[in-house]
Amino acid sequence: MATILADSAPNLDVPVPCSVSLDDVLMDAPSRAVEDHTTETAGEIKTEESQLDMFRSKAPSSPASGLWTTRRDGEVKLRLEQHGIGSEKPKTVHELFQESLRKYGDYFALASKKGDTWVKQTYKQYYEECRKAAKSFIKLGLERFHGVGILGFNSSEWFIADIGAILAGGFAVGIYTTNSPEACQYVAENCGANILVVENDKQLQKILEVQHKLPLLKAIIQYNEELKEKRPNLYTWSEFMGLGSDVPDSQLDKIIDSQKPNQCCTLIYTSGTTGQPKGVMLSHDNITWTALSAGHYVQLTEATEQQELVISYLPLSHIAAQMIDIWLPILFGAQVFFAQPDALKGSLIDTLREVRPTAFMGVPRVWEKIEERMKSVGTKFSALRRKVAAWAKDVGLQTNLKRMNGSSELPINFRIAKQLVYKKVRKGLGLDRCTKCYTGAAPITKETLEYFLSLDIPVYELYGMSESCGPHTISLPDSFRISSCGKEITGCQTMIYKPDSDGNGEICFAGRHIFMGYLNMEDKTREAIDEEGWLHSGDLGKHDKHGFLYITGRIKELIITAGGENIPPVPIEDAVKEAVPIISNAMLVGDKAKFLSMLLTLKCNVDGETGEPEDDLTPEAIAYCLKLGSKATKVSDIVGGKDKAVYAAIQKGIALVNEKATSNAQKIQKWVLLEKDFSIAGGQLGPTMKLKRPVVTKMYKDQIDQFYADVDNTSRNPLSK
CATH class of the missing domain: 3.40.50.980 (Rossmann fold)
Known part of the structure; x- marks a missing residue:
């Protein structure tokens, strides 16, 4: 493994992988997307009605149907604006x-x-x-x-x-x-x-x-x-x-x-x-x-x-x-440099080092695999090396968080760490001249974003859809927040439709990037584009007071409990994965039920040819088990034997997540570890690594039914069974 100098002391290293294994990543990635809100002034977000009025004034006076078509030879009325980039002359490819x-x-x-x-x-x-x-x-x-x-x-x-x-x-x-x-x-x-x-x-x-x-x-x-x-x-x-x-x-x-x-x-x-x-x-x-x-x-x-x-x-x-x-x-x-066909099985890092791109886009799983590999290598170094690496990462994270909030101060310890650590990390990853590192297509955890931020590699989120021709909002070096996907690109508008008391509502788009319609699908097109011409994303989100957009879930993914509470599952799932680093995938269930439960999978290696999850735990997962006092090296060791140390750690992590729940209805009452991780090959994940919830629900119906087989059972901790 390549190593990099981590301090003024000789031979102190922070690990950088020579060959990052990305074998279980098969992506397809959209996006999360960036300039000042064209619909905001002095940091204030316009209301739904004022945004609609603004769009009406810019939209053609012809019927809204002129903005979309489902015919292969159809034509649409372009959403031209009177000024700015939205007024640029239309052109063909x-x-x-x-x-x-x-x-x-x-x-x-x-x-x-x-x-x-x-x-x-x-x-x-x-x-x-x-x-x-x-x-x-x-x-x-x-x-x-x-x-x-x-x-x-x-x-x-x-x-x-x-x-x-x-x-x-x-x-x-x-x-x-x-x-x-x-x-x-x-x-x-x-x-x-x-x-x-x-x-x-x-x-x-x-x-x-x-x-x-x-x-x-x-x-x-x-x-x-x-x-x-x-x-x-x-x-x-x-x-x-x-x-x-x-x-x-x-x-x-x-x-x-x-x-x-x-x-x-x-x-x-x-x-x-x-x-x-x-x-x-x-x-x-x-x-x-x-x-x-x-x-x-x-x-x-x-x-x-x-x-x-x-x-x-x-x-x-x-x-x-x-x-x-x-x-x-x-x-x-x-x-444009073309990577090798086995890029996602390990060779991508070699291409990165050779090309040294100025801009790089990776879906969350790419960044997560790099992080996992670097952490795994780091466990093999001496206590002193790990201590120095931890010092550098702490300095990097704190400094970059302050920069994110507007500070321009670069303390001397940051400058030292940059020369001795961060520059070498970037070089080891092939990102030494990359000024634009992006992620999108699926949610990325706060932990992963902070990990790279600690190494002075800000990874900026983008958000958008195929229906918005890719990007709608983008984070920028001088305008980003952890867990936010930024602000709209110039010439585009966002509306939060029917926001609740917390400001959460459906995210809607307007602009010249909005698609023409779904081929031969008029009903679906009418569902997506409303009478005012707004594209309804199906995503739930909200703005903060500075106009940054945050994605909080999907409307179709909302869990509505028996008590009528609407619960977006993604934030809870992400919190569990952050609290318990050995967890690979988490899926919250409990629609129309009296309480929430969760399906969990463990981080494991993946077959490079088939994409099938293997029984062997990842090096990071094994290291985590060792810290807990467990000798487990396989998924079957933990699930088959109900490894007490690992199960206790999972329960502890879930308890911590439950402590932060906004209501009792949002607490996880039961959970189960599955014998196999989710994957594209297994059908549980889509091409962009998004969870196929209906498929998982059907596939694990027996386990889910078991959660609610006896709702009067007060023993909801799997350890007590």
Whole structure:
């Protein structure tokens, strides 16, 4: 393991992992998102009615239905404002790329690792490849407003297929690599896919299994690996790229010229945790304007000044990765480096060290895995080294918390710790020139945020949805709060709908980043966009007095007890995970019941190939057990034998959480440790690592029923059984 100097004393180290194992992370990440509230003045948040009045004054006078459509060839009325960034001239994806070419044509755009060498393409080459792909799509019969599904890991071919599909007049449609054949069929059928682009034989086999059910499918292209067998209408990437050589530029240009900013060009499919996936229709203006506003908000620099460097590894089937990896880089001329396909199994840290990005986005599980690994390595060092590391982290946390609250003072001990510790930590992680570290897509614990803050690595939260083209609020270096997802990006508005006495209500969005509608789903679209044009997120949240937004739960996740109390489960679950570090996942239950109970899982290793949780505890979990006096090294050691030390520690942690409960109804009365952790492979977690509560509830019905089998039983502590 690499080590870093931790103080003026020689050979005192703070651990940094050489190979962070991220094998159980398969993400898909949205976002949490940042400038001064356009709907606030002097730190005051406008009321619901005044916000509605403000939006009415800016919205077109035409019927609200003009703001959305569910037709594949539909057009919407753009939400233009009279002044500021919201009044910027709408443009298409092609117009955006053309403008970038004029500024960054000779700058490197894409970098792919071939062996030990980075093979790079300039923006001029990138654009020409996209045109070639567009011509080949036309040759293969891609129809206007029909899909090109892309199924595979991030690569230059993925980007080129995506943009090529748009230039050719079709829809770019990312498909989750974890999808079953049936799920792939649903997306392909729903978007009217004429062409599917797959990474390798594994993904190809999924499509071949359902190909006979896809009458609109005209061709399949495989961009990695050699074809194992030749089939009609199945092409290698090189074959595909040559197909359109006889398609005249004029034919492609005619299609490009016919495109409008208010037409759909991309479909993002929701993960379908509570039903069939919905096709989120994003217009050219959604993409080009959101990139403009968000990029300026986080102060990205243009390549002509200083080129930004980013690593592409998050699943591109999600809008967060597309915005960060494709659209923002084109607008600002950034250079994108593609991670290895096994990035989430351990190689990401090597790519980070090699590329040394200037901006980096990780879903919570990425940051958590890095934290876990660093803590695990730290347990192997001497008491003196650990003491010095603890000193440095305490100084870092206290100083950064004061900076967060407006202090500009940098005490001498912080400056010493920075030179001796923090800089080396950043270098060891490959983040030494990264000024923008972000997290989003799912809740992140306060503990993890404070851990990185203690090492002088602020991780800023973003918040948004596929339906908001990615970001809506973003935290900034000079404007952030722990556990807040920041303030709106410029030109966007937030309304807290029907707030309760504590200010909690449904978070609603307005702005040019709001999607066009769900493809072929009018009822769902009407549910999402109200008559005033506000997008209802389904998330619960509130503002503090400074205008920072805090997410407090999901409306559909609310637990309503038998006594009628509405309880958001996430804050309670997060509190338990923070109080008991060995807990991996926690799920609160008790809807319509007389009291709350909780399902718990333990932190364990994950099979790098299958993504299945293993029986072996993580090194951090084992170290935690040792502190308790337990010799457990496996989940089965604890659950099977009801390890008294661990069970007592869990009960103690839950008791501490209960002490802080705002009412008796919010206290956890019973809990159970499950034999296996939740996972994507097991079906309990979605692609963004979000908990699929209905699935878990059905899967563990017997355990949940047992909680309430005898409500008169006063013994609610599992240790007493």
